Amino acid sequence: MNHVEYLVVGLGAMGSAALYHLTQQGVQATGIEQFEVGHGFGSSHGHSRVFRTFYDKPVYTELAMASIPLWRNLEAQSDEHLLYQTGMLCYAPPGHASLEQHIRVQASVGGSHDILSSEEVNSRYPALHIPNGNIACLTHDSGFLHAALAIRTHVAQARGGGAEVLEQTKVKGIDLTSRLPEVETDRGRYRCEHLIITAGPWAGRLLQEIDVPLTVTRQQKFYFTPQQRAPFLPEHLPVFCDYMANFYGFPYFGPGVKVADDNLGTITDPVAINRDINLETQAMLKQWLEQVMPETRWTEGEFATCMYTLTPDRDFIIDYHPAHPRVLIGAGFSGHGFKFSTLIGRILSDLAIAGRTDYPIEPFHLERFR
Ligand SMILES: Cc1cc2nc3c(=O)[nH]c(=O)nc-3n(C[C@H](O)[C@H](O)[C@H](O)COP(=O)(O)OP(=O)(O)OC[C@H]3O[C@@H](n4cnc5c(N)ncnc54)[C@H](O)[C@@H]3O)c2cc1C
Known part of the structure; x- marks a missing residue:
């Protein structure tokens, strides 16, 4: 039997961040990952994730803002560029309930933003052509994260701080x-003082006995390349999101311009998931991209299959295990957790230590499902 102090199970976005913050707080931490760090089978792989402060609930805007100094601190320690605050532009026809609610929240928490007409958007960002008559909200603190590098950096810094x-x-x-909690692995058994479970779409399997209400869906994201890169680089283009279609896109980063459909895909299982390309979704997103950025020809590029792990209310689960005070659960990040990952790692390490x-994590307690 191995004995360790702090044990983190699952080193995706959340577990890698927890491991990093544990070592930052000076404790001896061990992380266990079933694949290699940075693998492409879970929820966190790929070049980019949206970093938005634009939310329908103030708690998320506040947490997104609170995560910015943590991302900047990680960048300073590692000399890596992780957070690109290009701004994010969200648009819809006037009166769109969800867009209006997001704008109200942004205003109520004092988030820096502009309300723009379609003409103003199209003249500020010549590459973009949003539909005439739409209104848009540009949140200045938003943008995107270099996702793969964020995980690698959390793990590298944790290793540098003595983590195993x-x-x-x-x-x-x-x-x-x-x-003391005990963990059985295919390479031996571990007893630990404190356990953090951040198993992403596999969390339901490890937490079966507490019946955590998690649903896993299959999502795909697609890259397209334009004839010329320059107009689409992060210096010239924000992240953009069409609230009517529920589609969103990024500036050119990594292998091209990434676009994705935020509508929920089919319910799946992390082991049995079909990773084949969905050509119908790819064609639909290409057509949308051609409308939003019509002044170039777009060519299909890479794609990736990924999973959302949804709670019934799409709010996170950050809580102690109901059966053991030394076990913490970080799960159910419901397709929007990455931007907060360094902060969630900090929260989990605070709770463990x-x-x-x-x-403010009250909205994420398990008791809301009882
Ligand atoms: C297509 C797509 C687009 C997204 N876009 C955004 C976005 O723009 N902005 C945003 O903020 N969020 C976004 N998200 C959501 C975000 O990526 C996730 O919320 C986040 O990555 C979840 O991280 P995680 O650590 O919980 O899960 P994962 O990254 O899946 O990590 C779980 C880890 O646990 C390991 N593990 C599981 N079981 C075991 C076991 N038994 N033994 C050992 N290891 C185990 C797994 O191998 C895995 O590495 C998106 C998600 C998808 C799928």
């Missing part, structure tokens, strides 16, 4: 019958 990282090590079961956090 066990890759290709699968947790087969968790035993909570003793005072100090038993409390200053960040």
Whole structure:
């Protein structure tokens, strides 16, 4: 039996961040990952994720704002560029209930933003042509994160701080019958003082006995390349989101301009998921891109298959395990967790080490499902 102090199961966006913040707070931490760090089978892989402060609930805007200094601190420590605050432009016809609610929240928390007409958008960003008569909200603090690099950086900094990282090590079961949690892996058994479970779409399997209401959906994102890159680079283009279609796109970053459909895909299972390209979705997104940015020819590029892990209310789960006070759960990030990942890692490490956090996490407690 191995004995470790702080053990993190699952090193995707959340677990890698938790491991980093544990080491930042000076404790001995071990992370276990069933694949390699940065693998492409879960929820966190790929070049980019939207970083938005534009939300329908003030708590998320506040947490997004609170995560900015943590991202900047990680950048300063590592000398990597992770957060690109290009702004994000969200648009819809006037009176769109969701867009209006997001604007109200942005105004209520004092988030920096502009309300623009379609003409103003099209003259400020010549590459973009949003539909005539739409209104848009540009949030200045938003943009995108270099997702793959964020995970690599969290893990590299954690390793540099003394963390042990066990890759290709699968947790087969968790035993909570003793005072200290025990974890059975395919490479031996671990007893730990504190356990953090950040298993993404696999969380439901590891937490079966508490019946956490998680649904996993299959989502795909697609890259397209224009004839010329320059007009679409992050210096010239914000992240953009069409609230009517629920489609969104990024500036040119990595292998092209990435676009995705935020509508929920089919319900799946992380083991049995079909990773084949959905040509229908690709064609639909290309058609949308041709309307939004019509002044170039777009060519199909890479695609990736990914999973959302949804709670019934699409709010996160950040809480102690109801059966064991030394076990924390970070799960159900419902397709919008990445931007907060460094902060969630900080919150989980605060809860594990100090038993409390200053960040507002009441909406994420498990008791709301009881
Ligand atoms: C297509 C798509 C687009 C998205 N866009 C955005 C966006 O623009 N902005 C945003 O903020 N969020 C976005 N998200 C959501 C965000 O990416 C996720 O909320 C976040 O990545 C979840 O991270 P995680 O650590 O919970 O899960 P994961 O990254 O899946 O990590 C879980 C880890 O646990 C490991 N694991 C599981 N079980 C075991 C086991 N038994 N033993 C050992 N290891 C185990 C897995 O291998 C995995 O590495 C998007 C998600 C998808 C799918």
